[in-house]
Amino acid sequence: MAFLEGYLVGLGLVVLIGPVFFTLLSATLQQGQNAGLAVALGIFVSDIICVLLCSFGWSAFFQNTSNQYYIGLVGAALLISFGFGYILRPTPSIEQPYALKASNYASHFTKGFLVNFVNPFVFLVWLSIIGMASGKYGFSRQLAAFLTAALLGILTTDSLKALFANHIKRFLTPKVFRIIHKSIGWILLAFGLTMLYRVSMV
Numbered sequence: 345m346a347f348l349e350g351y352l353v354g355l356g357l358v359v360l361i362g363p364v365f366f367t368l369l370s371a372t373l374q375q376g377q378n379a380g381l382a383v384a385l386g387i388f389v390s391d392i393i394c395v396l397l398c399s400f401g402w403s404a405f406f407q408n409t410s411n412q413y414y415i416g417l418v419g420a421a422l423l424i425s426f427g428f429g430y431i432l433r434p435t436p437s438i439e440q441p442y443a444l445k446a447s448n449y450a451s452h453f454t455k456g457f458l459v460n461f462v463n464p465f466v467f468l469v470w471l472s473i474i475g476m477a478s479g480k481y482g483f484s485r486q487l488a489a490f491l492t493a494a495l496l497g498i499l500t501t502d503s504l505k506a507l508f509a510n511h512i513k514r515f516l517t518p519k520v521f522r523i524i525h526k527s528i529g530w531i532l533l534a535f536g537l538t539m540l541y542r543v544s545m546v
Contacts, residue, residue, distance in 0.1 A: 349493075351494065352497065353473065357498055357501070358501040367383055368387070370430065370525070373516070378449070379452050383455060387502055390457045391495055394470045395491055399474055419459075422462055424536035426536075427530065427532035427533030473494060
C-alpha cells in the first residue's frame, strides 16, 4: 500500500512544470529521445540525493533561509546562463539527426542533474513529502518503500515526456522548431530571474 501511494504521489508531481521540464523538452527536440532520457536520469539521480539528504539530518540545512539564498543564487545563475545560451546560439537543425556520443549523454545528464539539484523549491517539496509520509509510516521500511515509489513515479513521468516530445518532433517544421528553441531560452531566463528575485526577498 505504501509503495502504491508513493508511486501515485510521484506521478502526481507531473503537474509541477518547472525549468527541468523545458530542459528535458529541449534536449529531446534537438537530439532525440535518448538525450531526453539522459536528462530524465540526471533529474532522477538528483532527486535520490535530495531525498537522502532530507532524510538523514540535512533538513535543517535546506530549511535555513541563508542556505536557501546561496543555493538559489547558484540555481538562478545556472538558469540564466542556460537561457542566454538558447537565445544567443544559432538554432540547431531539426532535419539532420545528431549522433550522440558518450560525452553528449554525460552533458545532458549533468544538465538535468544541476537544473533540478540547485533549485531550493525541489528540496522544499521533498521535505514536505517526507514529512507527510513519515507522519503516516514513521521511519520504517514502509517509508522507504513510499519514497522509492515516489522517485520511480517521477522517473516514469519524465521518461514519458521525453518519448512524447520525440513523437511530436516529426510534425515540427524548421521555423516552428526555431520558435520553440528560442522560447525555451526565454522561459529558462524567466525562471532564473524569478528565482533570483525570490532569493533576494529571503
